[in-house]
Amino acid sequence: MDVVHREGNTMTLSMGPQHPSTHGVLQVIVEVSGETVERADMEIGYLHTGIEKSAENLFWTQASTVIERMDYLSPLSNAMCYVLAVEKLLGVTEKIPERARQVRVLLCEAARIASHCVWLGTHAIDIGAISCFWYAFDIRENILDLTEQAGGARMHPNYLRVGGLNGDLPQGFLSKLDELIAKFPERMRELRTLLQNNPIWRDRTIDVGVLSLEDALAWGATGPVLRASGIAYDVRKAFPYSGYEGYEFDVPVRTEGDAYARFLVRLDEMDEAMRIIRQVRKRLDTPGPIAVDDPKIIAPPKETIVLSMEALIHHFKMVSEGFRVPPGDVYQAVEGPRGELGYYIVSDGGNRPYRVRTRPPSLYNLQCLKQLAVGGLIADMVVTIGSLDPVFGEVDR
Amino acid sequence: MEVMPGQFLLGKIDEVARWAQSSSVWPLTMGLACCAIEMMSVQAPQYDIARLGSEVFRASPRQADLIIISGRVSQKMAPVIKRLYDQMADPKWVISMGACASSGGVFDNYAIVQGVDTVIPVDVYVPGCPPTPDGLLYAVNLIQQQIRHGGRGGIFAKA
Amino acid sequence: MPSSQAPSIAGAAIDPPTLRDPTLDDALIERVDRAALHDRVLALRAAGTTMLLDIGAVDYPERTPRFDAVYHFLALPKKQATVAEVGTPKRIRLLVGVPVNDPVLPSLTNLWKNADWPEREIFDLFGIVFSGHPNLKRIQMPHDWEGAPLRKDYPLRGPAREKTPRPAFALKSNVPAGAPPSGKVAQALERQTRRTGDS
Amino acid sequence: MSPYAPVAIFLGVCALAALVFVSVPGVLAARKPNAVKAEAYECGVEPTSEVGGRLPVRFYLIAMLFVIFDVEAASFYPWAVRMHELRMYGVLEMAAFILVLGVGYAYVWRRGGFEWR
DSSP states (O other), X not given: OOOOOOOTTOEEEEEXXXXXXXXXXXXXEEEXXXXXXXXXXXXXXXXXXXXXXXXXXXXXXXXXXXXXXXXXXXXXXXXXXXXXXXXXXXXXXXXSOHHHHHHHHHHHHHHHHHHHHHHHHHHHHHHTOTHHHHHHHHHHHHHHHHHHHHHSXXXXXXXXXXXXXXXXXXXXXXXXXXXXXXXXXXHHHHHHHHHTXXXXXXXXXXXXXXXXXXXXXXXXXXXXXXXXXXXXXXXXXXXXXXXXXXXXXXXXXXXXXXXXXXXXXXXXXXXXXXXXXXXXHHHXXXXXXXXXXXXXXXXXXXXXXXXXXXXXXXXXHHHHTOOOOXXXXXXXXXXXXXXXXXXXXXXXXXXXXXXXXXXXXXXXXXXXXXXXXXXXXXXHHHXXXXXXXXXXXXXXX | OEEETTTEEEOOHHHHHHHXXXXXXXXBOOBOSHHHHHHHHHHSTTTOGGGGTOOOOBSSGGGOSEEEXXXXXXXXXXXXXXXXXXTSOSSOEEEEEHHHHHHOTTOOSTTBOXXXXXXXXXXXXXXXXXXXXXXXXXXXXHHHHHHHTTSSBTTTTBO | OXXXXXXXXXXXXXXXXXXXXXXXXXXEEEEEOTXXXXXXXXXXXXXTOOEEEEEXXXXXXXXXXXXXXXXXXXXXXXXXXXXXXXXXXXXXEEXXXXXXXXXXXXXXXTTOGGGHHHHHHHHHHHOOEEETOTTOOOSSSOTTOOSOTTSTTSOXXXXXXXXXXXXXXXXXXXXXXXXXXXXXXXXXXXXXXXXXXXX | OOTTHHHHHHHHHHHHHHHHHHHHHHHHSOOOOOHHHHSOOBTTBOOSSOTTOOOOHHHHHHHHHHHHHHHHHHTHHHHXXXXXXXXXXXXXXXXXXXXXXXXXXXXXXXXXXXXXX
16 A cells, blocks of 8 residues: 655545445545545455456356355346346347246346345435434345245345246245335335435535536446436336336436435335336236246256156256356346446356456446545545445445 | 342452443444345344344444454455454454355455455354354354353453 | 366357357447557547446457457437437447557547546456556555456466365365465565564 | 532542542553554554644634633523523623623634634
């Protein structure tokens, strides 16, 4: 770490890797005169996990385990994007059964709400509204119960597989989902009354970290950060995937581009996500197949293994060798809670991904902090970091 | 300590000190990766670490007794973890939360330190990826038992 | 050595992008020569490309030029736009070959502000130098790390632990599962341990 | 026993208690000093600026102004308690007190002592 010296009357501070309000292991080397930020350089990489290198040494299905651990606030959108990309390479995108598509949309929208809950909780604590953290995490616990019931684990269920799902929804899932749907509007009303018209919250977030439309495009910001600056670019509308064109939902847009606009856009997005979940819930009552019926891609269900020899052989091949993907490269994008999450995957025809390159939305949403922080106070920079909602598992990969 | 008739409590000073110290083990605000989100859920009302007296997450190592390594420790973060541990006031305890902190977990590669115990001494390892909040609560319980049953801490504070 | 015990069936394709299935061409995909990159990006920018989405890199050891830098662009409207006005923006993908003996690429930071970090990351993980970059330093790895980890010839578990056997979980092995950080980081920790004077 | 004895005892006990609370932990607490622990804590990295470096004068100015006007506000309390008995005498006395401090306040305001940037 080259020691940063001092000149003039500015003081150089390291808002370092361990800090209560950097939302992870971000180090901001701030040059401050009094309380005003003169320069804000960022040092990232403190959570670099080499996920892309690990993915190159695992089977196609195993790789989704490490890939899910990139954006740990909504692991399912990572798995969804990876799985869609590999299915595109295999050419089975159309053969995915309807029910698998619906469950994937359901879990991705639930993950979006859960991720926005963690963002709202920690963002509010940074600004001082401690009690909002408990309300937000209450909604998140219900959603984690759903993922745990469906996939087996609270955060990284590894439930989406190339070619479909790991298994059908368990019995109690739909009734628990109805409980969440019934409870959600009242909870959202509480969250809104807590903060939306709170004078302190408005003073702390209005006109803070203003990102103009040109700057948002120049910095490559996507998702709520771009939509708060005026452009309604949402990957679910622009490049529909997994059946999103079948649901009506609108994309909240604002033009001010400050922290309060991003706050409102994300709250409206939670409502829109619940609107999609209600539409999916109606279609989930009809049972149906949950995986493409090509045993070369997805292991046959366990009960068929004891009955037929081919199923046993397919299962053995799937576990011992995995499947092969025809050579080629593909770019698949998905609308994650933080923006356009994309995977550029290259396959050389083998049974392991040759290269998995991630387009991390948090990395590009975070870069503009260097410009947004200058001129404001240190406390405003904390609000800006919170409003950009970076996740460092994704920034550092 | 045992309750004597007439609502009296009899015990050695060291036991009283250990009882007080064990029921307020303050952790350091230091989240790394997915386990940090589960550490936040432990603070949320459903799992509520306040029942163990550890809900006060201190921002500075000077005021923290416990450091929870919640997440994967990368090569760049190892010296930072070591410095934070050294700058904590004695007596101090370490929980290595999750498979990545305890042994590198699923990331057996160049970027992750294969176990934080090669950098700092660890008291309690918590299995899981990420461990459920109950796992972390049980780990804090184990730390409390260590303090009560004669580990570090107490009136003459063996560091 | 792959982390899982099963055999790795390497594919035969040397240059996968050329074998791409034509139905996957949902974007305008072009291969551009290194020298012509800057002008091509200027032309794209004039033609309405408003956002540099991402810069990635891929290592094809048997192919010359060995590396492939992949630039993703998006043509979003430049003014406030509703969902209808955004419609389906055009995606553009440029593939630029980079030889291993002279791994240099022109930096795009003068055209796109957000090219700063991805270019630093490619320099850090692939060793490709970006000429004209204002602050070309390692971004992910420690600043004194050696080697380019994402190259195919870089061992998965890092140079220090390449030969150490994977702990055989099935057998009772006395090989300690944990391994200290490697390289300069280990020396830094050594120095700090000496200063703290513990064991 | 002079009427002020309880006050003296009270102050003595307070001083003693404060002394005990300060010194006993110092004696009993575990002590493992080392070079890194003594260094300034700066979020986990080597400190970038020396400890106790130079601070802009604004911080000092604001602190001083706060002390003055806070002590002034504190001196209203005894008057507020006895306001009715003191009637007009109290009001005049306080008015003079406020006037004196008002002059100081206006001077600082005009000289821009309260602007932060």
